[in-house]
Amino acid sequence: MGFNVGIIGCGSITRFRHAPEYMANPHVDEIVFYDRNIERSQRLAEEFGGRVAEKLEDLLSDPTIVAISDCSSNEAHHINTTKALLSGKHVLCEKPLATTVEQAEKIIEAEQQSGKKLMLDHNQRFTNAHQKAKEIIDNKELGEVLTFKTTFGHEGPESWGVTKSNATWFFKKDRSHSGVAGDLGIHKIDLIHYLLNDEITEVHAFHGALDKVNEKGEPIEVCDNVVSALKTKKGRLGTASFSWTYYGKEDNSTTIYCQEGVMKIYHDPDAQLIIEKRDGSVIKYELEQIQTNDNQTSTGVIDAFIDCIVHDKKPPVTGQEAIASLRVIEEILAN
Structure with missing residues (x-):
């Protein structure tokens, strides 16, 4: 029905x-x-x-x-x-x-x-590479997570938005509010919380409007770049960079450093997850291409949403989890 x-x-x-x-x-x-x-x-x-x-x-x-x-x-x-x-x-x-x-x-x-x-x-939670990475972390196959670095950047919303112009609402303080931090950054904050089963509690960050201009040729009112250092509740340390000025290929990569090896996610277009073990062995997983603005594939989000309605299940991404990520973005912007 x-x-x-x-x-x-x-x-x-x-x-x-x-x-x-x-x-x-x-x-x-x-x-x-x-x-x-x-x-x-x-x-x-x-x-x-x-x-x-x-x-x-x-x-x-x-x-x-x-x-x-x-x-x-x-x-x-x-x-x-x-x-x-x-x-x-x-x-x-x-x-x-x-x-x-x-x-x-x-x-x-x-x-x-x-x-x-x-x-x-x-x-981001729903991609095969991130699902596999979570499974490896949860099973402690590489021991405990110690540090991480993550990035999300592309050439900016004006190249993808409906108007294809720098009059986009993403550049307006009263509508976008948080610029690249709320557009791209929040995805990776949520991902780190999800993968590590942890929460970022301390933030040091720099942000600025380095290159983007609005339709009047003036610097935009929100940030187009963020670089941050982060600490989690469980004591892990990491860095995160978000950008609307990566004027080449989109970068959506994450590296997780563990006691027994390193996990590289979306670094290599042919192997979306690469495990480099302490003993020198390397495992490459060819799982799927991540969805980019130029490569539209199903995200799995809609199917998960409909599934939780039809089968009366808890949504896989809850409002409380969203608030936890939003709190980090607020702290980044307050720095």
Whole structure:
């Protein structure tokens, strides 16, 4: 038995990720699109054979819609996701959950009040290489994790966003709030928490707008680069770099240094996970290409979201976990 889903916000993330993945899921009958710009929602409704809600209220009051993806811009998540939960819908919210921890906590209250499921789109957890890495860490195959370094960078949202221009909302302080930190950084903070079964508790960071300019040719109001040193609750030490100015290939790599060897994730395009053991042996896993802005493959997020609704399971990425990552981003920006 299928049901309908709604999507709030009809930009690139909806067109390339959410809509096609809902269409491919056997439980989903139809997608209902809402955007403040009705032409955008009409375009996607045509492309994916769905229909349009002219007002947000129409989407939220539609009894055929069981679940909603909130793909609005960052500053609107706490409004849209809260309304959707209180309207009795399960919600998959794009990251970051909100622009501040305080707003995010209000969303969690709405989730508890509604009894509905809230999941965050931290899609890095779902890749085969990261799943395999977690299994190796959990089984202590290389002993304990000691240190780590992670990076996420590409040439910037203006090359991927719906308008393909530097007028993108990602560059606006009042809409994006956290720049590259909330766009790319939060993914890797969540990933480190997930892989290490740990939480970052201390942060030293530098951030700045080094190269990007807005449509007026002025430096952007949010950071385009972050470099940080991190310490976890369990005492692990690491570094993290996030960038919108990697003007070459996208870099989404992570290295985990353990007592008995090193784990390299997404360093080599042919072997997505490489284990270099202390005894000199090397194991290469050829698992899958990671999804990039140029290589759109299924993230597995939508299937996991629908699965937790259909089988009444706890979402694989919870609101509390999202707040833990958001707290780190807040600390990075406060430095």
